[in-house]
Amino acid sequence: MSGPRSLLEKVWDQHVVTAEAGGDPALLYVDLHLLHEVTSPQAFDGLRLAGRGVRRPDLTLATMDHNVPTTDPSVPVDDELSAKQMRVLADNCAEFGIPLLPRGSANQGIVHMVGPELGLTQPGMTVVCGDSHTATHGAFGALAFGIGTSEIEHVLATQTLWQAKPKTMAVEIEGRAPFGVTAKDLILAVIAEIGVSGGAGHVIEYRGEAVASLSMEGRMTVCNMSIEGGARAGMIAPDETTFAWLEGRPHAPGAHADGSASFDAAVEAWRELPTDAGATFDRVVRLNAATFQPTVTWGTTPGQSVPVSGRVPRPEHTGDAEQARRALTYMGLDGGEAITDIPIDRVFLGSCTNARLSDLRAAARVVTGRRVADNVRAMVVPGSTLVKAQAEAEGLDRVFTEAGFEWRQAGCSMCLGMNPDVLAPGERCASTSNRNFEGRQGKGGRTHLVSPEMAAAAALAGHFVDVRDDPRAGDATEARDTRGA
Amino acid sequence: MQPVTVITGTMAPLYRADVDTDQIMPKQFLKRVERTGFGQFVFHDWREDPDFVLNDQRYASATVLVTGPNFGSGSSREHAPWGLQQHGFEAIIAPSFADIFKTNCAKNGLLTVELDDDHIRELVALAHADPAAQIRIDLPEQTVESAAGVARFDIDAHTKHMLVAGLDPIGLTLQHQTRIGEFEARRLAHRPTTA
Numbered sequence: 001m002s003g004p005r006s007l008l009e010k011v012w013d014q015h016v017v018t019a020e021a022g023g024d025p026a027l028l029y030v031d032l033h034l035l036h037e038v039t040s041p042q043a044f045d046g047l048r049l050a051g052r053g054v055r056r057p058d059l060t061l062a063t064m065d066h067n068v069p070t071t072d073p074s075v076p077v078d079d080e081l082s083a084k085q086m087r088v089l090a091d092n093c094a095e096f097g098i099p100l101l102p103r104g105s106a107n108q109g110i111v112h113m114v115g116p117e118l119g120l121t122q123p124g125m126t127v128v129c130g131d132s133h134t135a136t137h138g139a140f141g142a143l144a145f146g147i148g149t150s151e152i153e154h155v156l157a158t159q160t161l162w163q164a165k166p167k168t169m170a171v172e173i174e175g176r177a178p179f180g181v182t183a184k185d186l187i188l189a190v191i192a193e194i195g196v197s198g199g200a201g202h203v204i205e206y207r208g209e210a211v212a213s214l215s216m217e218g219r220m221t222v223c224n225m226s227i228e229g230g231a232r233a234g235m236i237a238p239d240e241t242t243f244a245w246l247e248g249r250p251h252a253p254g255a256h257a258d259g260s261a262s263f264d265a266a267v268e269a270w271r272e273l274p275t276d277a278g279a280t281f282d283r284v285v286r287l288n289a290a291t292f293q294p295t296v297t298w299g300t301t302p303g304q305s306v307p308v309s310g311r312v313p314r315p316e317h318t319g320d321a322e323q324a325r326r327a328l329t330y331m332g333l334d335g336g337e338a339i340t341d342i343p344i345d346r347v348f349l350g351s352c353t354n355a356r357l358s359d360l361r362a363a364a365r366v367v368t369g370r371r372v373a374d375n376v377r378a379m380v381v382p383g384s385t386l387v388k389a390q391a392e393a394e395g396l397d398r399v400f401t402e403a404g405f406e407w408r409q410a411g412c413s414m415c416l417g418m419n420p421d422v423l424a425p426g427e428r429c430a431s432t433s434n435r436n437f438e439g440r441q442g443k444g445g446r447t448h449l450v451s452p453e454m455a456a457a458a459a460l461a462g463h464f465v466d467v468r469d470d471p472r473a474g475d476a477t478e479a480r481d482t483r484g485a
Numbered sequence: 486m487q488p489v490t491v492i493t494g495t496m497a498p499l500y501r502a503d504v505d506t507d508q509i510m511p512k513q514f515l516k517r518v519e520r521t522g523f524g525q526f527v528f529h530d531w532r533e534d535p536d537f538v539l540n541d542q543r544y545a546s547a548t549v550l551v552t553g554p555n556f557g558s559g560s561s562r563e564h565a566p567w568g569l570q571q572h573g574f575e576a577i578i579a580p581s582f583a584d585i586f587k588t589n590c591a592k593n594g595l596l597t598v599e600l601d602d603d604h605i606r607e608l609v610a611l612a613h614a615d616p617a618a619q620i621r622i623d624l625p626e627q628t629v630e631s632a633a634g635v636a637r638f639d640i641d642a643h644t645k646h647m648l649v650a651g652l653d654p655i656g657l658t659l660q661h662q663t664r665i666g667e668f669e670a671r672r673l674a675h676r677p678t679t680a
Contacts, residue, residue: 017668018661023642027661029668031676039562041518052655055665061679067516081516088518099679120677132561132585146585148563149520150592150654158658160665164641196503197555200584230555232584253675261675269673301503301558323502416560418512437507437559439530 004276006168007237008203011143011273015126017160025164031125031142033155034111035062035098037089038418039130043153044092054096055159061120062093063101065110066418070381070408073104082419096156109384109410112136112352116220117386119249123238123270128155133352133434134233135226139219140246141238141273143203146227167282169202169231173210175290180468182362183218184354184432184451186210187225188295188305194285196303199231202283205275206236210289216245217356224353225434228302237274243267294467296339297436297449299327304436308454308466312337330438331446332426339464342448346429347378347459348441349405351415354432354452355383360391363456364399365472372404373462379406379421381413405459417442430458486594488651492575492622494548496612496631499538500605504552505559506586510568523564524571539572543616550577551608557586566590576622578629580605591644592654598622598629598638607633624649 005013017027033056040062047053054060067082069075077083086103093100101108107118112133115121121137127144128134130152137144151161171190190206191198204226206219214222219236226234246252247263254263293307304327306313314335315324328335333342349355349363360382372378380400382388388410391397397407414421415433423429423445432455433440436447450458453467514526531537538544550569556579557565566589569577576596590597600608611618611633620631624645629636647654 014673017664023646025643027658027664029665029672031672032679038515042520042563045518045520050655058678058680079516085516085518120679122675122677124673125676130561132559146561148561148566148585148589148592150563150589154655154658157655158662158665159669160658160661162643162654162658164643196558197581197583200555200581227559227585230558230583251677251679253677266675269675301505320502326501416507416512418515435505435507435559437505439511440507443511443530 004278006275006279006281007141007205007235007273008143008166008168011124011126012165014124020165025162027160028126028163030128030155030159030161031059032115032120032127033060034115034127034129034134035060035089035152036066036111036131037064037085038066039149040092040152041085041088042149043156044096046153047156052157054098054156057097059159060098060156061101061114062089062098063108063111063114064089064103066412066416068103068409068411069419070411070413070421073409079420106385109386110352110355110412112224113356113384113387116140117249117384119246119252119255122246122252122266123242124273128161132227133224135231136220136224136352138223138226138233138235139216140242141235141270143233143235145232166232167202169199169204169283169285170281171204171206172284172286173206173208173289174286175210175288176213177210177289177292180294180453181289181292182451182453183214183221185292185295186289187222188297188302188449189287189292191225191229191303192305193287194229196228196301197230199226199229202231204229204231204234205281206234211236212239215358216241217358220356221353225302228434238270243270294451294454296454296464298331298333298339299324300330300436300438302434302436302449305449306339308339308464310339312339332428340466341463343428343463344376344430344458345427346423347376347455348381348414348429348431348433349379349452349455350381350383350413351433352383352412353434355381355387357387357390359432359452360387360396363452364396366453366456366467366470367403367405367460368399370403370460372459376459376462378404378459379408379414381408381421382410385410414441416440430455430464486651486653489594489596489648490624492548492596494575494620495546495617496549496551496608496620497538497544497547498609498612499550499552500609502553503555503558506557506562506565507559509557509565510562515562515564520567521571523568524573527568527572546573548573548575549620549622550574551605551612552577552579554580554602556582558583561585561589563589563593566593566595570595578605578608591648594648594651596622596624596648600629600636600638604633604636
């Protein structure tokens with residue numbers, strides 16, 4: 001325990017219930033367990049079957065996000081199976097005393113939006129959820145990772161998990177992101193560099209000037225897609241940006257009148273968390289943000305991407321020609337096309353990657369006073385009900401609807417297409433989400449991952465365009481701070 | 486959980502890289518609230534291709550899936566290992582697996598075996614040439630035996646022990662309740678609750 005330690009090692013050490021010994025992993029305490037309707041029902045069944053209870057319902061929070069329709073919440077859910085899953089979650093939460101943010105509640109939203117918004121996600125915590133994008137919470141300097149249903153049941157029963165200590169990877173991004181290059185482009189560049197399995201077995205710590213200069217919301221976008229680089233978790237050291245974002249949120253220290261802990265005392269503890277000088281990592285990857293460009297994926301993994309100024313590669317010029325050929329066939333591309341020549345049918349502005357207020361503002365700046373191209377159907381799905389309300393207070397909903405976008409209720413929506421928001425077979429979508437897997441947004445649908453600015457610009461043009469040609473696109477790393485909202 | 490020791494049978498070859506859990510178990514089947522009934526949906530969309538390996542009756546009763554690197558990437562859905570297992574697979578052999586998927590498999594007694602790529606390509610070739618070719622995976626001995634030879638594989642001691650003994654991890658952890666309680670008593674005061 002002596003000697004310089006990394007952020008991960010410090011958070012790890014603070015949560016060890018029983019240490020690694022004799023080949024056994026450590027038993028690690030979980031500070032916050034987030035639940036949603038899709039991956040939890042069988043875990044609750046398991047508890048009932050074994051006659052077990054939930055150890056800490058007061059460290060557990062549930063919301064409905066994956067299945068929820070993004071239409072009027074006062075209208076019952078048509079899809080019987082979806083409705084049943086939501087009903088089962090509500091019943092389980094009632095039975096075990098777990099707080100729930102149901103469809104229609106003012107704080108409902110994508111589970112990875114809700115934790116930070118409520119101030120529940122804090123530096124130095126361990127956060128788990130039955131969803132691989134739990135890595136999002138690492139933006140606050142928390143160790144946050146996705147788990148399966150068996151581990152959900154384990155955490156419900158014991159508030160702990162058996163974990164082998166992961167390896168550490170530093171991703172150092174020096175320099176400042178140029179005009180038009182967003183947090184989304186940063187993480188797509190990282191994934192292109194390390195590959196979709198490059199982070200396996202590791203927890204990534206994102207470091208360097210380009211990371212430190214990001215807003216909290218940009219940091220969440222970066223950490224969110226750690227799993228797309230194979231890493232179960234990504235983390236960023238907490239700093240003044242983190243503290244300012246948290247202060248005054250409903251569950252932030254000092255917010256409760258019971259005087260249990262002051263915000264300043266918490267900040268003092270959080271300042272101890274960043275990686276010590278001289279700490280070492282199992283692997284170090286260095287990148288320079290000055291070389292980054294707005295990025296577009298062309299294939300069926302998030303690692304298959306090129307700068308917007310580039311062309312779709314020919315299979316023989318990729319590392320795995322057979323895989324690239326399969327991807328291009330699925331995507332309806334030949335290879336060699338200029339990215340800006342690719343026409344689109346749909347635009348999805350949403351997901352736990354890119355549906356925070358700053359994302360909507362950035363897209364709205366591009367859209368203001370313009371019209372969505374004929375033949376393009378474009379949709380905005382705010383990540384949470386709170387973001388939706390904030391955006392409406394600023395008039396962003398009108399900016400989008402006047403341009404021809406649909407303005408929807410909060411949820412996961414077309415990021416994974418479990419609700420009615422799906423692509424039709426063959427439809428091509430510019431999407432701000434995180435996965436371009438085959439069928440992800442609807443069977444036969446073709447997904448290109450981009451930043452909100454790029455998605456907005458594509459919606460207007462009907463094909464991909466370089467946002468750097470549009471002065472309104474703005475420098476996202478400068479302009480995206482939503483603390484005042 | 487049933488103990489896992491020796492797995493025998495035939496192989497289904499599916500040598501593709503980065504097979505994600507959206508392919509293994511597409512999202513439309515995640516709406517079930519039960520833990521069973523997923524076997525018929527495994528690789529649902531790929532099975533629309535008549536040439537897909539699992540549509541070939543000679544591979545229908547395979548117990549071992551032999552596949553490419555980074556198998557199980559993407560979503561944390563445990564419905565993916567449930568589907569593979571309920572389809573009839575008892576083990577998956579790949580050069581590497583995605584982290585969450587691998588953990589989920591272990592919790593369900595679905596054995597994941599990592600072998601070097603050269604040996605896997607030999608197994609794939611063997612299964613293509615002779616769909617009836619037998620394979621034997623011995624977990625206690627950490628070996629894979631087939632006409633392609635004998636290969637040793639690594640597995641962490643804890644996972645191996647849990648699988649071989651068929652232990653219930655929650656039951657095991659509940660033996661540490663006192664330690665968990667002691668830890669809770671010394672947790673930092675500023676950690677939030679959801680109440």
